[in-house]
Structures are given as structure tokens and as C-alpha cells.
Amino acid sequence: MNFPDTIKGIQEGLANGQFTAVELINSIYQRIEATESQVKSFIHYENHKQAALEAASKADKIGYADGAPQLNGVPVAVKDNILTKGFTTTAASKMLENFVPTYDAFVIKQLKKAGAIVIGKLNMDEFAMGGSTENSYFHPTHNPWDLERVPGGSSGGSAATVAARQVPASLGSDTGGSIRQPASYTGIVGMKPTYGRVSRHGVVAFASSLDQVGPMTLTVEDNARVLQAIAGHDLNDATTLPNCNETFASKIGESIKGMKIAYPKEYHSDAINPEVRQAIDRAADFFRKEGAIVEEVSLPHSEYGVNVYYIIASAEASSNLQRFDGIRYGYRSTEAHNLDEIYTKSRNEGFGEEVKRRIMIGSYSLSAGAYDVFFKKAAQVRTLIKQDFAKIFEDYDLIMGPVTTSTAFKLGGRITDPLEMYVADLLTVPINLAGIPSLSIPAGFDNNRLPIGMALTGPSSSETILYQVGHAFEQAHDFYQKKPEL
Structure with a gap:
């Protein structure tokens, strides 16, 4: 039989007795096996199958009536920088190729508590550093809409698996756009929640003041359901917000009439592909027809976002990645014969080129002679970027704009030019620097039939409103109903 693609459809089918979770999970693995050679979304999935089927059997015994766990029987795949007890977690790096965690990340515990079934671990840029999933130690992931193009990154596997209809939902992490950019490139929905909305405990750290886990799904309503499951206060993460008493899907279906939407003039620049700009202009017209007020504003310091981000993120990465030293766990060089060589050879052989590049940038930015000129100055400009957003949200409910400057580029097209890759983050990194939520939703296709994404960004803890507006659009x-041909 044909199983539904969406979480909502799956939950209705399970509740109506049209199929069982065991049948669904078997179908999911068949779909993965039929398409994985083309897409290459996963790093590991076969080793999860037995545990997934056991979890599905348990879900069927619990049943799907009112009062059942909120995602009971729903399959979810997770990015491979999220710890899964007893299952390899590599962060797509040789450094952690054989690392098996002894505990689950907070978000995995939350998924299991909600009855969701973890299907496997998804490919990514090594240690979440990259925007194309070409920096994976294992293999690049391909965009299901055009297998010669990238799916975006660093959560490229998380995006591609949902777009390819392998699984209905996945978890990614977003440090500078790593959920929203691949969601845009693959035509799905991706939420970068408010900083602290979701615990980072058990997530391999990249930049601790920027990292945030979030859901990737086919529809806005599905996305709200997954965020509801994984959000929450965690005693193991002091940055988490208090427990949320609201239901993220509570405003879905409500009118957006009278809502005030800001459309920054910086999103009309020549740096943004004309087809992308046109799609967002059409979206602005739609919101006006629905009775919303759409007005031009300015984010004057956003042009410095990329510079600020790559200083702060690299500085935090250089600190976080010190723990991978070839001694306590992870890769150790067989050519090392003394302590210095253990450090230098293990890290040189275990880290990929992009990771080493960012460690060096970060170490330099924090050095005695450069700290005031680079890191301190970047932190000051970060405050100005936060203030730009805060000023707009005094008068507007949310900000709209493109997620990315272009649609998905060719595999190999930018990997040899780090600066070109970094500049592609122009529109996404300011949101992480400000710590606010942003939702990427499909907004059309370009002339090459490649998806275009629209970003809806709100003040802290405004996910409910973003889902309301996103669902209305x-x-x-019918963008979300279109499927890539595999």
C-alpha cells in the first residue's frame, strides 16, 4: 500500500487502523533502500532497523487513541551530531568514526518520550561546518530535485531525506543557517527555534552561543508537532528557556488579517538572484491580499553579519574542538610516538580541511594580538545586529524575506572557494547572532525547477505566530505538494 508522506497523514492512518507502525517502518526502510544510492542522505540506518521495529511494535501495543504519546509510531531520522545511546555518532568526521555514545541527547529522549521512532543517522558537513554537505568524511549528499546539485548544509542529509520522502520528519541543527538553507534548497519546511527553546545537551558542539536543534518536515503543521515534542527546559543545559505552556500549532488556521510584516530593503539587493527576489515579492503581494500590512524597513548592520559570524563561530569552535585530542576518545594517529605527536598528528589526520580552517581562524581571532581587533569588535557588532531586529519588532509582528541568495548550486561548484561559500550565508547568519526564531517554507521554483525558500522571522519565542503565517501561505x-522524481 501507499503510506502517507506527512506526520498528520501517518497519525490519521495509524488511528484509523489502515496500517500498523510495524508495517510503516518496514515500508520506510524499503523506501530508503530504493532511493539511498541516489540521494545518500544517511551515514547509518541499517543498524537502527531492529530497534526501530521493536519500538514500532511497542507503539502498536500502546495504540493511537486519545492520550497516546503525541508522536506515537511516527518515524524520524536525526542528524549525526546528535548523540544516540548505543548507536554510532560521528558528526560526519573521521575523528569520531567509531564513537558510540553512552547516553541519548535531550532531544532523543524527548522524541522517545513522545513515541517517535528513530530510523537512522543523517549525513552532514563535518562538525556542522559547511553549507553543502560536501565536507562530510563519508560522502556528499545529493539534492533530490537535481542529483547533480547540493542539498545545502550543514543539515543536508536531514533536508534531503524528507524531500525524497524517505522519512516524514528529521532533526537538524542550525548554527548559521544549517536548517533553513537546506530546507530552502530542497523545498521543505525547516524551523530554527529561539535560542534556548531546545536543549543542546548531547549535541556535538560547534558554536555554543549559536547552535540550535530544530525540526525539518514537509508541512508547517508537521513542523509544529515535532517542535512541540523536542522543546523544553533541561537542567543539563543552563541556556534553555522555561518550559513552554503554549501549543505551537494553536494559531494554525487563524486569519493573518491586520498582521504587520516587515520586508527589509536589504533583501532586494543585487546579491540576491532575481528569480528568488520575484518569488518573495509575490509572497508579499499574497500577504497584502490576505489583509496583512507589508512595509519596507531596514536592517543596516546585516551586511556585517557574515564577518561577525565567522569570527565568533570559529572562535567558539576552536575552543569546543579542543576536546578532540586523540587521548580520551576519538581518532588517534598510528604514527604518533609521543604526547606532542598524539595531539598534532591525530588532529591533522582526524579533522577535514574546513574544520582545520575554522579552528585556525578562531584561534587567531582569540590570540593576544588579535582579540581586540577581531573577536571583541565582532561581539560589539553582534549587539548592533540584535538591536536592529529589536527595533523592527517594536512595530512589526515578523520579518519576511528570502532564505538564501540563490537556489541550490552544483556539486563541486563552490567547495574550492571558501569565501564564496561563506558569503552565501549572508541572509541566514544574522538570525543566529540575534538568537531569534526563523521558519523556512517553500515559496516557489526557479526556471530550473529548483525550490525557492521564504524566511519568516520573529522576535524571541514567536514560533506560534511564525507557524500561523507560514501555514496560511x-x-x-501547492508548492509543498510537489515531489522530486526519483
């Missing part, structure tokens, strides 16, 4: 268009 989604239901008035």
Missing part, C-alpha cells in the same frame, strides 16, 4: 499554494 502554504495552504494557499
